[in-house]
Each structure stands twice: as C-alpha cells, then as structure tokens.
Amino acid sequence: MSQIQVKTPLKSQNLSDILIEAIVSGDISAGSKISEPELARRYGVSRGxxxxAILTLQGIGLVERLPHVGARVVELNKQQLLDIYAIREALEGMACRQAALAMSQSDIDQLEALLNHHQDYLQQNEGQRYFEQDGDFDFHYRIIQASANKHLIGLLCDELYHLLRMYRRQASNHISRPNRALNEHRAIWQALADRDADLAEILMRRHIGRARKLIEQQVDAQAFTSSKGEK
Structure with missing residues (x-):
C-alpha cells in the first residue's frame, strides 16, 4: 500500500533563508518589487x-519598504557601498585583533585548512570567483565568529553580511583578484597564528581597504560608461 506523502510547509525562518539566497544570487534582482502573491505561488506558502520572512529580510537590510511602492529589494548606490566598507574595515579589523587573542590552536589549524581548500578550489575552477564562498566557507566570516565578540558578530554576520554577499556576487563579473585575495588571507592567517594582534588588525584593514578602492574604481568606471552611452 503506497503512502501519501505530505509536503511539509516551509517555516518562516526556512523561507527567510531561501529568499536570502534568491536575492544574493540575483534570482530576485536588486531593485525589484516584492510581490507577495507571486512569491507565495512560487514557494507554495501562505501569506502569513x-x-x-519579508520582515526578517527588512531587518537585515535586504528589503526596504517605500511609500507608494511597497516592499522591494534594496539597490545599493556608490555612497552606501563605501559607507558599508568603511564600517567593515574598522569592525573587521577589530574582530581580527580579538580573534588573534581568542582563537584556539584548533581554530587556527581549521582556518589554514580552509585556505588550502580555497587554493584547491581556485586551481580546479579557473575563472571562478573567490567571492562566492559564504558562511563557514568564508574566511572573513570564520574570523568574525572566532573573535567571540557577540556585538561584532551581530553587526558583521547578521546586519551587514548578506548585503555584502549580494554585492560581491553581483560585482564578481567586474572585480577579479582571487589570487591576490588568497595571498592576503594567508598573510592575515600567519599573523593570527603568531598571535600578533596588532599586525592581524593592520593586515585585515589594509585588505578590506584595497577592496573598497577597487569597488570605487569600478563604480566610477560604470558611471563614466553610462554617461558616454547617454550622449
């Protein structure tokens, strides 16, 4: 006798995770209006x-609600991106300093193994982007978590993390420095392994500062190209 399979309804947290990945990947594009009926049909869920889930996404900054428009996916402009990177540069530098003092030897070893995994990934997937690593596979995420500072973790891994993931994924076609990024990550790892908190913070801030400058150059170049096309 065949059993009837009942589809388990998605919980709001699971649905939030699904929507986050859809936005970060571009399946739900930046700036697009959120249609509750369409999403309810797509994912087979009720409106409640x-x-x-949409409120959760508003809380982490991926969705905004505008007058006469309703909910839509955020679309970051140049100044917003630079502001986020300025915050990230300061806070991740601080997190890296604290991680140098708080990480166990096991944490250090696992972080080195992660970098070896990243190197293998780049060698086996030529042309792929290093920026696509996320969660426990993200070097930055692991260091922030290892800082053991709940406030830094909340700010960097909850409030800003998915906005940065969304932009990094979108920008990966224009910004590519995977081997240099990996080398910089290895230098940061060595400072952490040496328990050199001062150097770890300096290297992390310098690493993110370089990324910020690349983003600024990219945005300016795109604006210049667009202005030429309008003439």
Whole structure:
C-alpha cells in the first residue's frame, strides 16, 4: 500500500533563508518589487509565513519598504557601498585583533585548512570567483565568529553580511583578484597564528581597504560608461 506523502510547509525562518539566497544570487534582482502573491505561488506558502520572512529580510537590510511602492529589494548606490566598507574595515579589523587573542590552536589549524581548500578550489575552477564562498566557507566570516565578540558578530554576520554577499556576487563579473585575495588571507592567517594582534588588525584593514578602492574604481568606471552611452 503506497503512502501519501505530505509536503511539509516551509517555516518562516526556512523561507527567510531561501529568499536570502534568491536575492544574493540575483534570482530576485536588486531593485525589484516584492510581490507577495507571486512569491507565495512560487514557494507554495501562505501569506502569513511569507510576511514574517519579508520582515526578517527588512531587518537585515535586504528589503526596504517605500511609500507608494511597497516592499522591494534594496539597490545599493556608490555612497552606501563605501559607507558599508568603511564600517567593515574598522569592525573587521577589530574582530581580527580579538580573534588573534581568542582563537584556539584548533581554530587556527581549521582556518589554514580552509585556505588550502580555497587554493584547491581556485586551481580546479579557473575563472571562478573567490567571492562566492559564504558562511563557514568564508574566511572573513570564520574570523568574525572566532573573535567571540557577540556585538561584532551581530553587526558583521547578521546586519551587514548578506548585503555584502549580494554585492560581491553581483560585482564578481567586474572585480577579479582571487589570487591576490588568497595571498592576503594567508598573510592575515600567519599573523593570527603568531598571535600578533596588532599586525592581524593592520593586515585585515589594509585588505578590506584595497577592496573598497577597487569597488570605487569600478563604480566610477560604470558611471563614466553610462554617461558616454547617454550622449
């Protein structure tokens, strides 16, 4: 006798995770209006859990609600991006300093293994982007978590993390420095392994500062290209 399979309804937290990945990947594009009926049909959910999930996305900055428009996916401009990177440069530098003092030897070893995994990934996937690593596979995420500072973790891994993931994924076609990024990550790892908190902070700030300058150059170049096309 065959059993009837009942589809388990998505909980709002699971739905939030699904929507986050859809936005970060570009499946739901930046600046697009959030249509509750369309999303409810797509994911087979009722409006209640969907609204809870959308509120969660508003809380982490991926969705904004505008007068006469409603909810839509955020679309970062140049100044917003630079502001986020300025915050990130300061806070991740601080997190790296604290991680140098708080990490166990096991944490250090696991972080080195992660970098070896990243190197293998780059060698086996020529042309792929290093920026696509996320969560526990993200070097920065692991260091922030290792800082053991709940406030830094909340700010960098909850409030800003997915905005940065979204932009990094979108920008990966224009910004590519995977080997240099990996080398910089290895230098940061060595400072952490040496328990050199001062150097770890300096190297992390310098690493993110370089990324910020690349973003600024990219945005300016795109604006210049667009202005030429309008003439």
């Amino acid at each position: 859990p969907l609204r809870e």
